[in-house]
Amino acid sequence: MENPFTDEYFMKKALQEAETAFEKDEIPVGAIIVIDNKVIARSHNLTELLNDVTAHAEMQAITAAANFIGGKYLKDCTLYVTLEPCQMCAGALYWSQISKIVFGASDENRGFEKMGTQLHPKTTVVRGILANEATDLIKRFFAEKRK
Amino acid sequence: MENPFTDEYFMKKALQEAETAFEKDEIPVGAIIVIDNKVIARSHNLTELLNDVTAHAEMQAITAAANFIGGKYLKDCTLYVTLEPCQMCAGALYWSQISKIVFGASDENRGFEKMGTQLHPKTTVVRGILANEATDLIKRFFAEKRK
Numbered sequence: 537m538e539n540p541f542t543d544e545y546f547m548k549k550a551l552q553e554a555e556t557a558f559e560k561d562e563i564p565v566g567a568i569i570v571i572d573n574k575v576i577a578r579s580h581n582l583t584e585l586l587n588d589v590t591a592h593a594e595m596q597a598i599t600a601a602a603n604f605i606g607g608k609y610l611k612d613c614t615l616y617v618t619l620e621p622c623q624m625c626a627g628a629l630y631w632s633q634i635s636k637i638v639f640g641a642s643d644e645n646r647g648f649e650k651m652g653t654q655l656h657p658k659t660t661v662v663r664g665i666l667a668n669e670a671t672d673l674i675k676r677f678f679a680e681k682r683k
Numbered sequence: 684m685e686n687p688f689t690d691e692y693f694m695k696k697a698l699q700e701a702e703t704a705f706e707k708d709e710i711p712v713g714a715i716i717v718i719d720n721k722v723i724a725r726s727h728n729l730t731e732l733l734n735d736v737t738a739h740a741e742m743q744a745i746t747a748a749a750n751f752i753g754g755k756y757l758k759d760c761t762l763y764v765t766l767e768p769c770q771m772c773a774g775a776l777y778w779s780q781i782s783k784i785v786f787g788a789s790d791e792n793r794g795f796e797k798m799g800t801q802l803h804p805k806t807t808v809v810r811g812i813l814a815n816e817a818t819d820l821i822k823r824f825f826a827e828k829r830k
């Protein structure tokens with residue numbers, strides 16, 4: 537039997553979070569954190585509602601996952617996030633020593649890869665999973681904003 | 684009359700926060716945020732107590748200051764922090780568009796300047812205010828830890 541727990545499978549859950557952000561009039565970015573194929577944290581961008589630049593989806597997911605685990609290091613965890621993390625979120629992921637980061641769309645302007653933010657040596661990165669879906673959602677959000 | 688509101692004046696308040704962190708068995712880093720010579724946020728590192736890598740003094744101060752202001756941009760605000768911010772905190776400060784960052788001791792290993800994290804173009808930086816006091820506190824903390 538084929539393994540149903542693919543990166544696409546979990547990224548769809550992150551996209552559902554991004555859609556929830558969209559409905560709340562937030563830039564639609566969603567994240568989940570998974571350990572042993574189990575979702576232990578789910579979150580979406582809340583910077584507007586909370587009036588807080590630190591309320592990115594990833595930051596909330598890191599806090600929630602650490603709370604679930606009962607420790608601050610996210611060993612054996614994978615973050616799925618619809619948009620490439622920024623400097624802040626990549627910096628937080630560095631401290632968390634997370635095992636794997638899977639992101640959807642690249643952020644050519646503010647993404648950590650262009651900005652040169654360092655991840656922990658233990659962290660591996662997978663790019664471009666359901667990137668079109670993530671980008672379409674963000675484009676649709678800004679198109680509605682311009683109306 | 685001399686202006687009492689110098690960078691040293693406010694950094695002493697950040698150092699008091701660092702001492703509170705020390706008493707809680709946290710790596711002693713403290714921060715305050717000031718607007719119009721008024722302290723609107725004070726915080727210290729709580730990563731151990733909260734089991735959360737995102738609970739750096741600066742992150743908490745940014746959230747608290749935005750809450751006080753009622754908006755997420757820290758225009759006309761100055762952050763005083765006893766230790767040079769890391770990638771995560773510098774990344775958060777980038778988003779906040781804070782006017783000025785004053786830090787005490789440099790962090791040669793994990794500080795944002797060595798790591799190359801970008802601040803917002805509107806942000807100015809002052810380095811080395813009461814740096815010895817900040818460093819002494821951190822050295823004393825780790826010396827006690829090794830006992």
